Amino acid sequence: MSDATSSKTDGLPTQEKRNFIQTLEVDTRLLGMIGAFIVVCLVFNVLTDGRFLTARNIFNLSIQTVSVAIMATGMVFIIVTRHIDLAVGALLATCSAAMAMTQTAILPEVFGLELGHPLIPWIAMLVGVAVGTAIGAFQGYLVGYLMIPAFIVTLGGLLIWRNVAWYMTSGQTIGPLDPTFMTLGGINGTLGATMSWIVGLLAVAAACWGLWSARRNKISHNAPVKPVWAEYTVMGVVSVAILGFVAILNSYQIPAARLRRQFAAAGEEMPEGFTAVYGIPFSVLLLIAVAVAMTIIAKKTRFGRYIFATGGNPDAAELSGVNTRMLTVKVFALMGALCAISAIVASARLTNHSNDIGTLDELRVIAAAVIGGTALAGGIGTIYGAILGALIMQSLQSGMAMVGVDAPLQNMVVGTVLVAAVLIDIIYRKRIGAK
Template sequence: MRQLKSILATLEVDLRLIGMIAALAVIWGVFHAVTGGLYVTPRNIFNLSVQTASVAVMATGMVFVIVTRHIDLSVGALLGFIGMTMGMIQAKILPEFLGYGHPMIWVITVFAGLLMGAVFGAFQGWLIGYLTIPAFIVTLGGLLAWRGAAWWVTEGQTVAPLDETFKVLGGAGGTLGIFWSWVVGILASLAAVALVFQSRRRKVAHEFHVKPLWAEFALAGIYVGVICSFVAVLNAYEVPTRRIERMFEAKGEVMPEGLTMGYGLPISVLVLLAVTVVMTIVAQRTRLGRYIFATGGNPDAAELSGIDTKFLTVKVFAIMGGLVAIGAVIASARLGSAANDLGTLDELRVIAAAVIGGTALSGGVGTIYGAVLGALIMQSLQSGMAMVGVDAPLQSIVVGVVLVFAVWIDIVYRRRTGS
C-alpha cells in the first residue's frame, strides 16, 4: 500500500481522478455481473458514449460557471429552445429557399444555433454581472422562459425529419469507421505524448520541479493505452450484416461474402473530445482561464487586481450558452427530431456531472476532465439501472443519493488535504 502511494505521489496523479475512475470501474463491474456479461460490451460502450456526449459537453461549461460561484439552471430549457428552433430552421424555413437536401442546410443550422446560444448566454451573464441579479434567479427565470419559448416555436409539435447530414452529428448514425478511427486514435496518442514532454521541457526551462523521466514515460504510456483501448472497443462494435447488404444494394453492388465492418468513433464523441481539449486549454493555458479561477477563489481580490469581473461573467455565460447549443445539436441529431421535451431535467444532470467531477460549489476549484467523467458516471448508473429493469422513479432516487454522497466525499477530501 505504501509503495502504491509512493508511486502515485511520484506520478503526481490527482487522487480524486483515481477515485472517480475506481467508482466508474465498480459501477461497470457490478452491472456487468448483474446483466450476465451484457454491460461491458462494445455495443453498450458505444451507446453509453453517445448518450453521454450531450450532457458532458455542457458539463465542461458548467465547470466555469460554478467555479466563478454562479449556477445555471436554464441549460436544459435553453437546449430545448435552441433544439426546437434549429429543427424549424432546417425542416421548415431553409428548404423553402434552398430546397430539401441542400448541403448548406446543416451548416447554417449549426451556425444559427451557436449564435443563439452565445447571445442568450451572454444576455443572462449581463443580467448577472452588470445588474447584479443573483444567477439563481436569472437562470431560474430562464428555465421557465426558454421552456415556454420552446413550446411556442412549434406550438408543442415535434419537428421531423431533420436534415440527413445534420443527423450524422448525433453519433448514432454517424461514425468514422475503423480506419479513420485508428487515424484519430494514433494522432491523439502522438499529441498526448508530445504534450507530456512539452510540459516537462517548459518546467525545466523555468527551473520548476519535474517528475522522474520514468514517471513521464509511464504517464504517456497510460494516455496512449487508454486512447487506443477506447478506439479498439468502439471498432469492435460491428455493423449488422443486413445493413451492410443494404449499403451495397444502394450502390448496385453485391456485398462480398464474409465482409464485416466496425462502427468506430461516433461523430458526437469526437465533438465531445474536441470540446474537452479546447476547454482544458482555456482553463489551464489562457489568461481567461486564470481570471476565471482567480475570480472564483476570491472575487474581491480579483476585482482589486484589475480583473473586470462583470464582463468576465458575461464571457462565462456566453461560453455556457455556446456549449448548450452544441449539446442541442448532438441531442436533436441523435434523436433525429426535435420534440418539446428535449433537454428536460438536463440542467440537473449537467450540474450533477460537474459536482460529481470535483467542482466545488464554493467556487475556485474544478476540472474539465472531472466533469466529463462525472457525466459518464451519471449515464453509466442510469444506463445500467435501465438494463436491469429498475423503475424510473427509483433511478432518480439512486442518482440523487449518489450526488449527495459524492459531494460529502469531496468535502471530506478537501478538509483532510486542506485544498
C-alpha cells in the same frame, strides 16, 4: 533524515516523494473517480450477465454521454465563478427548436433550399450557436450587471426557454432533420476502423507530446520534475487507455441488415461475407475537441486565469483590475454556445426535435460537474473531472435501465450519489487543507 529525500534525474531536480502515486503526480481524487467508475461498470456487468461491458453497450454509452458532458465543461466555469445555471436543459431545447425550424421550414420555404442542400446543416448549426450564445449572454448580463442572483435568472430561464421552444414548433415534433446534420448524433456518423486507428494513434502522439512538453517547460523554469520512468509510465497508461477505447469501438460490427440497406440505398449489392465496424462516432470527436479547447481556455489563457481568480476571491480579482461583470457575461455566453453544441448532438441522435429534449439535463449537468470535483464554493474545478462525472452519471442510469430499475428509483439513486459526492469532496478538501 527523512526517508522521502529529494533525488535527481538526468541532472535535474525532482520533487520530494513518499510513494509511487505521489511520484507519478496523479491526482488522487481523479484516481478515486476512475476507481468508482470501474466499480460501477463491474457491478452492472455482473448484474446484466456480461451485457454491460460489451462493445455495443460501450458504444451506446459513449454517444449518450456526449451531450451532457459538453454542457458539463461549461458548467465548470459557471460554478467556479460562484454561479449556477438551471436553464441549460431548456436552452438546449430552444437551440434545438431553432435549428430544426431553420432546416425544415425557414431555409426551404423562405430561401428555397431543399432538404439535403449542402449549406442547410451548417447554416442551421450557426443559427443554433448564435441563439445559444445570445441567450447565454443576456442571462449573464442580468447576473453580472443588474446583480440578479444567477439562481433566480436561470430558474426563470428554465421556465421561459422551455416554453419558447414549444411555441417555436407549435408543440410538434420536427423532423426528419438534414442527413448531414444527423451524422453528429452518433450511430449515423462514425469514422470506421481505419480512420479510428489513425485518430487513436494521433491522439496518443498528441498526449505524449503534451506530457513531454510540460516536462520541458518545467525544466526551462528550473522547476522540479518527475523521474523519467514516471513520465514514461504515465504516457504508457494514457496510450493504453486511448488505444483500448479505439479497439473496443472497432470491435462493434454494423449489423448485416443495416449494411444491406446502405448498399441498397447506393444501388449496389452487398458482397457475400462483407463486414464493417462503426469505429469512433463523430459526436465523440466533437466532445474531445470541446474538452481540449475548454482545457486550453482554463489553463493557457488570460480568460481562464480570470475565471479561477474570480471564483477564488471575487473582491481581490476586481481590485486587481478584472472586469468581473463582463467576465460573468462571457462565461454565461460560453455556456449558451455549449448548450447549442449539445443541442446539435442530442437532436441529431434522436433524428428530430421533440418537446421533451433536454428535460432534466440541468440536473445531470450540475451533478456531472460536482461529481467531477467542481467545488460549489467556487474557485476549483477541472474539465476532465466534469467529463468523467458525466460518464459516471450515464453509466449509472444506463446500468440501472438494463437491470430494469424504474425511472423514479433511478432518479433517487442519482440524487443520492450527488449528495454523497459533495460530502466526499468536503471531507477530501478538509484533509488536504489539514496537510
